[in-house]
Amino acid sequence: MSPAVVRLADxxxxxxxxLAFDVFGTVVDWHGSIxxxxxxxxxxxxxxxxxxxxRAGYRPAMAKVRSGALGWTKIDALHRMILDEILERFGVAHRLDDAARRSLNLAWHRLDPWPDVVEGLNRLRKRFMLCTLSNGNLGLLADLSRRAGLHWDLILSAEVFHHYKPDPQTYLGVCDVFDVEPARMMLVAAHHDDLESARACGCRTAYVERPLEFGPSVANDVAPRPGNDLHARDLGDLARQLGC
Amino acid sequence: MSPAVVRLADxxxxxxxxLAFDVFGTVVDWHGSIxxxxxxxxxxxxxxxxxxxxRAGYRPAMAKVRSGALGWTKIDALHRMILDEILERFGVAHRLDDAARRSLNLAWHRLDPWPDVVEGLNRLRKRFMLCTLSNGNLGLLADLSRRAGLHWDLILSAEVFHHYKPDPQTYLGVCDVFDVEPARMMLVAAHHDDLESARACGCRTAYVERPLEFGPSVANDVAPRPGNDLHARDLGDLARQLGC
Known part of the structure; x- marks a missing residue:
């Protein structure tokens, strides 16, 4: 039986x-936009x-915060630290002054949603409370959502919890904010490690296929894996499976 | 010159x-709804x-948190503590069991907006980033906004900053989230003490008249006072003054 036709009641x-949504990769196409x-x-x-x-610099930068080597630092600041480093590595550091780097760094506030997102969220919102659960900072998520026309009931971020995913404080933080048991919160994400960490907290999980997350030159395995409650091709498919 | 016709450029x-909005009293009619x-x-x-x-129990309850006598406690929990106390005082504690109290406590998640709010916010949102800055907790604000059809760019709460207004960490916290100087953040509120505290942080302030905030039996002085950048009859008037 294909996961796409699994009966919900089962x-x-x-x-x-x-429904709490991962954002980078799941909701927006960071690779194509950047x-x-x-x-x-x-x-x-x-x-x-x-x-x-x-993007590759993102996880090591957050790891410094998660380990305590670096105090709480927003993604905007981490993105800028990584940008300064890779401009050197690509040999173009001399081409961008501070103002140009500030402007480029804000490209992460202007990421485009995948084509199915606006309509999919509107369908899902009729039945569920929708929030983000992103490592992106609040200002970034607000800018991105306004520009893309994404209407969340609540924008939640690692910035609210001062913990980055996959720390359990983030998933359990969402449950606390909405005063629901973990089993009544479902994380929607295109990344199995994020979903696994949510599941370890007792949350439900829905995997969304984003085969082009890393661009057309990088193969991204989107085959179903056991453990997730739902596996959806996109947010329209998720809405259908959830009866919206 | 009436404040309502002051020229913005001046x-x-x-x-x-x-624009950061106080919520209880400014955006929603807590008295009529409760x-x-x-x-x-x-x-x-x-x-x-x-x-x-x-409502009268609200400020003393927050004062306990602000002084450190009580650890961080959400408004939902403070509302419940006050409810239990006033049910005794009104002689009806025996009439409501725990489930009934939980349900009544959630009345604060179902507050109705003042009649000018939905349209006023929609007009203001065309030109400004709109957020809440409320002592209400995130879940309360998300429920209330969903029910009333209020579309914020971001819901911010004392819960994000772990400080209640009028602590400066709240006003400055909004500026930090949006990465703007205090002079580029305007607090919109029906309460002069809230506005004064924002002004002390360097923020702009707009007073909104809510003569019926405390119900028809309590006189509420809404006369203009010096210090505020703008004085508006309602959010439609504020939108007009701000050129929306």
């Missing part, structure tokens, strides 16, 4: 009240590789 | 980028007086 009791902005600068570098390098 | 340079829910219980008590008593 796996979701109780039904979730809150690549486009970098290419527009005409630096003569491989913009897709630059986007991947920028 | 007082607002730079123009604010972010009175209605209490009256519907048929307890044979003065529902308007009960609403006033419930």
């Amino acid at each position: 796996c979701l009791d109780p039904m979730p009240a809150v 690549e486009r902005e970098v290419a527009a600068l005409g630096l003569g570098i491989d913009a897709g590789a630059f986007a991947l390098a920028w | 007082c607002l340079d730079p123009m604010p980028a972010v 009175e209605r829910e209490v009256a519907a219980l048929g307890l044979g008590i003065d529902a308007g007086a009960f609403a006033l008593a419930w």
Whole structure:
């Protein structure tokens, strides 16, 4: 039986009240958006590789915060630290002054949603409370959502909990905010490690396929894996499976 | 010259980028909403007086948190502590069991907006980033906003900053979230003490008249006072003054 036709009643009791969405990769196409902005600068570098390098610096930077080596630091500031480093690595540090770097760093506030997102969220919102649960900071998420027309009931971020995913304080923090048991919160994400950490907290999980998250040159395995309550091709498919 | 016809260019340079709204009293009619829910219980008590008593317990309860006598406690929990106390005082504690108290406590998640709010916010949102800055907790604000159809760019709460207004960490916290100087954040509120505290942080302030905040039996002076950048009859008037 394909996960897409699993019967809800078989796996979701109780039904979730809150759907919490990972954002980078799940809701928005960071690779395509960053690549486009970098290419527009005409630096003569491989913009897709630059986007991947920028993103690759993200997890180690957060790890410094998670380990306590670095105090609480917003993603905006982490993105800027990584940007300064990779501009050197790509040999174009001399091409961008501080103002240009500030502007480029804000490209993360201008990420485009995947094509199914606006309509999918509108359908899901009729039945569920929708929130973000992103490592992106609140201002970034507010800018991005306003620009893309994403209507959340609540924007939640690692910034609210002063813990980055996959720390359990983030998933359990969402449950606390909405005063629901973990079993009534479902994380929606395109990343199995995020979903596994939510599941370890007792939350429900829905995997969303984003085969192009890392661009067309990087293979991204989106095959179903055991453990997730739902596996959806996109948010329209998720809405259908959840009866919206 | 009436404050309502003051020229913006005379007082607002730079123009604010972010409008942060107080919620209880400014955006929603807590008195009328709580009175209605209490009256519907048929307890044979003065529902308007009960609403006033419930609200009167709010500031002392927050003061315990602000002083450190009580650890961080959400408004939902403070509301419940006050409710338990005033049910005794009104002689009806025996009429409501725990489930009934939980349900009544959630009346604060179901407060109705003043009639000008939905349209006023929609007009203001075309030009400004709109957020809440409320002592209400995030879940309360999300429920209330969903029910009333209020579309914020971001819901911010004392819960994010672990400080209650009028602690400066709240006003400055909004500026930090949006990465703006205090002069580019304007607090919109129906309470002069809230506005004064924001002003002390360097923020702009707009006073909104809510003559019926405490119900028809309590006189509420809404006359203009010096110090505020703007004085508006309601959110429609504020939108007009801000060129929306």
